Amino acid sequence: MNTTEFLVLVALATEDLHGYGIVGAVETHTGGRVRLRPGNLYRVLDRMLDRGLVERLDRRQVRDPVAAKRRYYRISDQGRRAMAAEADLLATVLAGTPRWDGALETP
């Protein structure tokens, strides 16, 4: 899983979002450091749809008429599992053995 896929799964972890919402959520979670471009975002979503990590909601299922125009995405169970595994892995790497502590600080 690459970083972008992980960030999208994190964004969808708490609520279903449309494209613009995902871009905003990722920007918030990364403190403004990552701004997804449309081409990049939808390529990633396409891959994740193919691998079953996210689902696309039918437009009819959303009640609000403004929101009904947008297509929403939802994280799947498989996606949740993959996200948890990745988060676990990153946490292990960061916690790690003492010799890593100095190496990860910026000089």
Place this chain on the structure above:
Amino acid sequence: MNVAHEPTEPPRRSWVRLLLRAFPAKFRLRHAEDLLELAEDLSHGLAPKAVFRLRLRLFFDLLYHGLAARWEGRRSLTRRPNPSVPGPPLNPRSRKWTMAFQDLKHASRALRNRPTYSALVAVTLALGIGANTGMFSVVHGVLLKPLPYPHPERVVQLLGTIDGELDDTPTLAYLDFDDWRRASQSLEVAAAYDEWSPNLTGDGEPARLEGALVNVGFFDVLGIPPAVGRFFLPEEDVDGRDRVVVLSHGLWQSRYGSDPRIGGRTIVLDGTPHTVVGVTPRAFVDPRLSGLDNPPPQIWRPLGYEGIEEARLPNRGSSSYTAIARLRPGVTLAAAQAELDVLAGQQEFDFPETNEGRGVAVVRLHEALVGGVREALILLLGAVVLLLVIACVNVTSLMLGRATERRGEAALRCALGASRLQVGRLLIAESLLLSMVGGGLGLGLAQLTSRALVAWIGSRIPLAERIGLDGGALVFSFLLTPAVGLACAVLPVWATSLGSTGSLLGDGRQNSPRHSRLRGGLIVAEVALSVLLLSGAGLLLKSLWNVHRVDPGIASKEVLTFRLAPPLRETGDQVRFYGDLLGRLEDLAGVRAAAAVNILPLSGSFDSNPVTADDRPPPAPTRRHSAQTRTVTPEYLEAIGLHLLSGRFFADSDRPGAPPVAVINETLARHFWPNGQALGRRLTLTGTSCEVVGVVADVKHRSLTEESPSRIYVPLAQGTVPWQGHQMSIVLRTAEEASAVMPGVRSVVADLDPNLPIFGVHSMDDLLAQSLGAVRFRTVLLSCFAVLALLLAVVGVYGVLSYTVAQRHLEIAVRMALGARRGNILALIVRQGLLWAALGASLGLAASLGSARWLRGLLFQVSPVDPAALAYVCLLLLGTAFLASYLPARRAAAVDPLEAMKS
């Protein structure tokens, strides 16, 4: 039907849709609409600069990810899990994409290894593509983009004609227009409008607004919805119910902070309360041409002419209205013109006294607005295309050299089975890559120059506010860039594919005569095109010089002007007010003379009236001679610096009750009394017979290049033309920096009337410069292009000659060893360069002479085949060609023959 509207912006999706074609079809089916919506969401609420940056990023993002998605798709189709197991053959379509990507990879590596060459080519192409994109954005914004109304081709302007020719001031009489409006079958809706300049008082600084009085159909003609509120209702066009106004978007923003509840608010104009009913949209274009002294309108009010008896409307003899109309669907311009000709003909018959010879011309509104600048803009576009051609020739020449260098490698590939096309493909890939880099740089250049242009052009080019690097310009650049890349690769690929493999495998460094003839031909072409551009620029520069030397008829240095419009109707009140004001102004430190006049020279405004000489029989009313009429105070002569040729100017003795007097200019004097003395004769103006007491020199009226029209001056005190005292320009001749006296001026005016706004503050020099605006614009721009072209041509000559010298290294060494001296070698090389330059210059001269007639309309007192200008251009070019040849020649002559023969 007027309904309140939410603010609207038109969607701009077409170019994004185009870019989405880069993605595979399956992806597009799944995600295209969502992508489009996201792109729109991201640009919502951004400032124009940020929108442009976003679009640029989006362009590269979509292109890259689209192609990458295709690449991924092909790879996954063609990936063989076990390389040792032979799999199915590659799909031919996927093979093409694979090879294309490989070519680009190889090309980018090759270019990275030759940074100087790559940078030179990229910068050259950036100049050419950038200049073209910038100029295209100007032409697109002004000439091509339709006006922002529904079916803009149906919106027309009605212009008054005399004997079939457009009148100098093509206005109409309201009653004539009203007849056409009611009787016409071809006009769906029509509206007249008149100038209106109310004083806005009440909340905030008193301000003078530029506005218009319009028939309520005005906004229906244009067909656009308001940004806020509504436009006028039919019942509001009636006197008494017409105290309603519409504000411009700019005024609503600047004065009322874009208050969304502006509808229904009361504002005070000329002391009377008016109700605001709506606001025009941001992109609104008013049908009037605006300039420094009549900015675009900020406020509209109904004319209030409905239901009034004809006797109370302005009579047919006075024509001061302009009109626009919308044609019915399916009606052609010719049909509408024919119908109105018939109606005007009927009016000529019914009202011979006022309408003899009067007609109307129906002109598309866009044409009416931009027709005057079309010629100049097309010329500049042509110039910038020539510049691009020169840049391409330069790049082709460089690439030809490169192709020659790699002949050995090309021959090897051919021997190993590659087709000539495959070998040529690398060159094409390099060329495309460089043109894309150049195109990107060029876009940045275009953005900068586009802004600079708009800031500089200001108000003199109509519709200048619509110029910008928008979708149209981006698509143009997007299409031009690969086209340029391909064009530059054509000759090198063709040249590489000539000859047999055997000859290719020969010494790749030998100078093939065909190649060198090709390069020489390119230099000749470059020089010829440069001469063409330079000669055009040279002629325009000479023309500009001539315009600068024209005597405007006034002394414009250290003269400050501003306008006032006190609410005084009676001449007596006006005379007292201005007398008081001018007296106080003259007492200010730094003011040498103060005067008032109704219209300044070179201001773009006009007011003409019929004038007849008393000592001859009066002509028919429509055949009377018209003279520009100026109402002035006695100090005007000194304040503005008029030259008095004979007689006297006005004095305090010319007051009410004294015999009416007038001063005329030489043109008017020559018109009536070509052989005799004008002093002492009598003229009749607006029914008053005046004695001519003085003759002054001509003063330029609207521009320095036009002939001065007839002009007659009358004293304010005698009220000969009473309506001219309503709005006057105050002219101050100052002893020092003109703007230093403004604080004193403001306090004097505030003392007299604290609610009286001062507006239109300009120095006379500003007005002079503004009248030159259009001429200067095209001259400077063309000169810039010409200088760039010269630079490129010089670089081209230098480059090719350097290369030639490098190739003929051995030959030169042999010559020197056999006794040739340094001078001989120098002469050899320089002669070659000058020969090409001379040939190119002759061709360029021939082209200049051939295209002379296109330049004629833009020149002032210069012939398009002016021998001096053309001679200078040729000398300049030959001189620079000599320099460009000399440097490589010197290098050649410095060769040590022994060393050269050893290497």
